[in-house]
Amino acid sequence: MDSQSDFLRRLAERLGPQGLITDPDDMAPYLAEERGAYRGQAIAVARPRTADEAAFLVAEAARASVPIVPQGGNTGLVGGAVAAGGLVLSLARLDRIRGVDPFDRALTAEAGVTLKAVQDAALAAGCLFPLSLGSEGTARIGGLVSTNAGGTAVLRYGNMRELVLGLEAVLPDGRIWNGLKVLRKDNAGYDLKQLFIGSEGTLGIVTAAVLRLFPQPRSRAAAFVGLATPQAALLLLKRMQDAADDGLTGFELLPSLAIELVLQHMPGTVRPLANRHAWYVLVELSSPREADLAGLLEGILAESYEAAETADAAVAASEAQRTGLWRLREVIPEARRRDGASINHDVSVPVSRIPDFLDRGLALAERAVPGVRACPFGHMGDGNIHFNLGQPPGADPAVFLAERERLNRIVHDLVHELGGSIAAEHGIGLLKRDELARYADPVALDLMRTLKRALDPAGLLNPGKVVPEE
């Protein structure tokens, strides 16, 4: 205990009174977990203001053999920022935007800057930072880089990995690696930033990133499309990509149930098409030029209607209608929460296998839990489906949730068989570590352990996350 209080005293001296939290009430928000699935524990929460302070913390923790859990906005869904003792290192006060350059199309942000703040700074410079997801007001850049965040714009702009030009990180021994380059081409040795993107803070702590910017779209068009099958949606996707290429900035698949739940639970929503359809697609085109995208969209939809691929479609006639269509998509998670308990699966398969995956997955889920409200929706253009299963109406939530292991097995087995991923965009964290151990190629697991041992031999950085123990 003496060495622990010494350790905390050294931290408090360096960080000042705002920098170190040990009061349990004040620590509570840093130990809470979004879905209540985990309860964190920590000896303190450290809040550095600079990369140097973060490096000092990590070096001191390494010396005292204290585990460190890095934390951004604490919006993760897999328990990656949950501490089980040790020190929580919150990056929230590293919140400066260090620079924006429209000629480089690049913005340098510290780890604690929220996604919304980055989007706003890009806009102020006449540019777009395209990453877009539900928690963008609270999610922070360091966490978004560390989890290789996805969202609705990946189809056009890529995952976070594709949006990072440079990186700064604190290594497990407390040294700072400065890779804040603003370069589009750089083959000077190993691409070290790749180690820290998507490794969920287990190999290093991201303190700043250089992010790619794009031109702001000046034209947008969106449509809501009714279709009979996921196969029809696949044909529509190909048609849209062939005609619009990177003009296609959204392609979200929604089942009938998703829309019915939204209409039932979310006030102010209206049915987007006159009739019900088994499936819907929300499609969006964008362009940095003034362009008649609604006309283009209507043309493609007419071709697809003539080919009997689509049953009905409505193109948004105004910006208000367009945002209204997106709202239908965005409130699905909330509508489902209001409807009852849910067991969720953030998975991906090759785009061509989505119809197969949905046909078989839905049948298997119904057989396992008759009456289950399967509501698979999401980023079809990326092959990323949130295969979410709601409790049967009127069932006891606890009884349904007790089926989690069995339903995970059914869904993940199928995903694995189809060459998919059991963790498409939310990561592994604590929640899926055992699933990763089950499904990953043994050679891959061994390589992951080799990397973890090489970079963090003492195992003090976000211990127990991502990499399954041997």
Next chain:
Amino acid sequence: MDSQSDFLRRLAERLGPQGLITDPDDMAPYLAEERGAYRGQAIAVARPRTADEAAFLVAEAARASVPIVPQGGNTGLVGGAVAAGGLVLSLARLDRIRGVDPFDRALTAEAGVTLKAVQDAALAAGCLFPLSLGSEGTARIGGLVSTNAGGTAVLRYGNMRELVLGLEAVLPDGRIWNGLKVLRKDNAGYDLKQLFIGSEGTLGIVTAAVLRLFPQPRSRAAAFVGLATPQAALLLLKRMQDAADDGLTGFELLPSLAIELVLQHMPGTVRPLANRHAWYVLVELSSPREADLAGLLEGILAESYEAAETADAAVAASEAQRTGLWRLREVIPEARRRDGASINHDVSVPVSRIPDFLDRGLALAERAVPGVRACPFGHMGDGNIHFNLGQPPGADPAVFLAERERLNRIVHDLVHELGGSIAAEHGIGLLKRDELARYADPVALDLMRTLKRALDPAGLLNPGKVVPEE
């Protein structure tokens, strides 16, 4: 010697008579180096037909402590495929395209498939594989992945790293890691393929890759633009990107000298603009749709002319004219070879720093070697300039080439000062290993060595390449 002949006998048994070359004359093409800067040596050249055979070779070599140098098309420019003893492992017979799927927009190719063959297979499926570079008829996929190849289409489609969805590689201990996923989103643990992309065969041997495909362009427009300064080219680049975004598929900067050398040395070339200009830009727009790109291009160029940024421009009026403009760009290296000795620098800087880099770099080069024919050209949109310095007219080539070290220092010091890279797209190999040691952050060097030791503790895989010794 006994153990070496045992080793070769085991290899010959497994690979058959076509699979192992020990005759010096037959080995010669595998030991030659494009520019004649290196002379390779090897005990044999092994030519496996499958990943299993490649894995067998690596395992046997590991057991016998024989170094292995992987080799694709042997078109590299930094000596990365040059052997200094040991075994050359040629991937040329792993030449199958395992699959193409237009719905997944993905193609799976073995390491020995040439870039041209991949481009052709994509075209046959109605798609585009966009990587494009001078040696595409002979360069092979394994080498292109291992060197994170660039070229003229990076501006729109990214480097090879951005074009790889999945990978298969033989590890230094002879195990095969199968990461041939066809997924757009996959956060299931560390992204292991990043280890093998761009590490030049020092951490593993790429045996196959899943590559991203895009829609074939249906419209193209190109223009040749005359300008007074690189600063004007920077303004034009921004104007083009803001107006065309990802429709901009080429933006090559050329100095006056490049065009004069082409006109002088390359028969059949014609002056693209009536007058001479200090600088030129070759700009190209593409679209997967039928679109009036020439009209769009003319509109942007007219705005830029009115803003006094550009002095003259010619938009190609036909496909023949368009390919003629590209030919002017593509024959620059050959025209320069015919003009005399050259000292080349494949470097990048932040796009915004290109004018500064060129102004200062050209002045420094002239001061160092009066009369030097500086001919910096290349992929301005990526910040990647081939800062190539030709001998003064009439000078003794050998005397000029003796200035290599001094000119390297001047150019690389400036690049480093501007936050650039001394190896933009050609890699490190042998040629730039000492330069990497000089300029890289010591923490970065230490991380590279840590990775090399962790994955290849015996140091048998492409030894002496990329990672500077301690």
